[in-house]
Amino acid sequence: MEIPNFAPVPRSNMTEQRLKAAAVELEATFLAEMLKAAGLDKARQAFGGGAGEDQFTSFLLQEQARQLARSGGIGLSETLFNAMMEKTHAD
Template identity: 35%
Template sequence: MADIAAPALNLTPPAPAPMSAAEMAKRGQIAKTAKDFESSFLSVMLGQMMKDVKVSEPFSGGQGEDAFKSFMNEAMAKQVVKSGGLGIADDVAKEMLKLQGLS
């Protein structure tokens, strides 16, 4: 019997089409908006978690403590998102890209 060689298969996916500057800018804005949404969501969650936390004297923040809790929650939420977040931003960005026809 003669040796029969199988045709070579090209399993490499085709290279994606280059993005225009406008599309790259839109994708960047969508990513930023998704991260901002995740940060806002986390800030609200942290606010609900911390609303009944009271620290006793002498370590309490006094009368200004309640006024500045929201700033602390916002800062913590931004840091969590900056460190990788919970993955909410990724899902939100995917849905936003689909809505814009960029998926």
């Protein structure tokens, strides 16, 4: 079995990937705050309530916000990414 010879990823592509990931994470954080403001951070007593459900509701909200951002979100990550790329190329 022959192992494919992959070319190294150019440094600029690595930078772009890291900036894109950072932009998506920033959008996810923003969306999580908006979901909290909308009252979606309250436990729904779906699993019997209690302290555990209250504590883990924030993790669920953050993951929901990440999924929203990864699937396109509200377009904030694209704007953030473009601004960071401009700043990177300006330096």
